[in-house]
Each structure stands twice: as structure tokens, then as C-alpha cells.
Amino acid sequence: MQSTATTPDQYIAELPEDRKEVMQTLRETIKKNLPDGFEETLQYGMISYVVPHSIYPAGYHCKPSDALPFMSIASQKNHIAFYHMGLYSDPRLLKWFTEEYPKHAKGKLDMGKSCIRFKNPKNIPFDLFGELTTKISVHDWIAKYESEIKR
Numbered sequence: 001m002q003s004t005a006t007t008p009d010q011y012i013a014e015l016p017e018d019r020k021e022v023m024q025t026l027r028e029t030i031k032k033n034l035p036d037g038f039e040e041t042l043q044y045g046m047i048s049y050v051v052p053h054s055i056y057p058a059g060y061h062c063k064p065s066d067a068l069p070f071m072s073i074a075s076q077k078n079h080i081a082f083y084h085m086g087l088y089s090d091p092r093l094l095k096w097f098t099e100e101y102p103k104h105a106k107g108k109l110d111m112g113k114s115c116i117r118f119k120n121p122k123n124i125p126f127d128l129f130g131e132l133t134t135k136i137s138v139h140d141w142i143a144k145y146e147s148e149i150k151r
Contacts, residue, residue, distance in 0.1 A: 003074075008040055008047045019075045022121040023047075026073050026082070026129065033130040037138030038070060046074040046083070051138055061149075070141055071133070079110075079117040082129060086136045088114035089148045093135060097128075104128040 005011035012024055027047060031040065039052045043066065050067035053059055060066040072083040087094045101109050104125035110117040118124050136144070 003042070003045045005042060005045075008042060011042060011047055015075050019080070019121070022080060022124065023073065023075055025126060026080070026124065029126045029130045030071065030073070030133050033133040035134065035137045039067070041067065043067070043069060043072065046072040046081075048072040051142060055138060056142055068142070068145060070136075076117075079119045080121050080124065082116045082118075082124075083114050084116070084132060085114050085149075086141065086144065087111075087116075087132075089144050090136075093132075096135075097132060100128055100131075101125070 003011050003014065005014055008027065012020055012027065015023055027040075030049060034040075034049060037051065037055055038049045041048055041050055043050060048069060049071040050069050052067050056068050058064060058068075060068050070085055072081075074081045074083070087097055098109065098111075104127060106123050107120075110119070
């Protein structure tokens, strides 16, 4: 379910009523904890947090005209999704997250490589996502991206 919104505010406004509040809370949690340098935008039909071209002119290797992706949130058909590329690329961060998750959330962790899914929005551990958001700076993400992903 990809949005055609052109701004994060429009994305939130177009959501069904039962998703607006949780997505806005998730967005505010990220923005409150986001390290300097990342930029909020819409990318790939999701609210995304990217390294802008002003900091990383090379852009994303798959499509250099796109800013370097880092995190995204989305209201999908059957779940709320939180995407974090650092979890995909950093085994230590993934280990920390999977060990912390049960301390902050009810139920089993439903996770792909970088996507965490919540069928029940009441189970989203906002405090844990806030802490996760602080774990990688823009410069750390660029270094990790260049060494682990871009190759």
C-alpha cells in the first residue's frame, strides 16, 4: 500500500482514522530523537528519514538521484511498519534491539531484515524506537553504508 502523498503531513492526513494517531506518535517519537543531519521526507511512498544530498551527494547507489535512505515508517494494509536500515547492516545493533525488544513490548517480534511489523498498533514500543533512533549518527550511517552495503 504505497501512498501518493507528497509531504509527511499529507501522508498522515490521508490515513484511516484508526491509524492517524499511532502514525503521528511514531513520527513525533522519531523526530524527537533523530540525530542532526537526517531529513524527514517522503520516499518510496513512506515517511522517510534520509541523509540528504547536501551531506551525501552520491545518494543511494540503487538510484543516485534519491537521498540515502535510513529509516521509514508506513501504514501498510495489514500492519504498521518501521524500517531501520541500521538493523539490516549492523549485527551489534540488531543484537541489542532483539534483546531489548521483549523488555519493552508484548508479543513476539515480527521482523524481516530491516522491517518491524505491528498488526496491533497498541503493541508498538515507542520508547524503544526512540532509543533506537538515537543509536546511529549521519556520519556513522554513511560509513556503515559505504563499508557494508554499497560495496
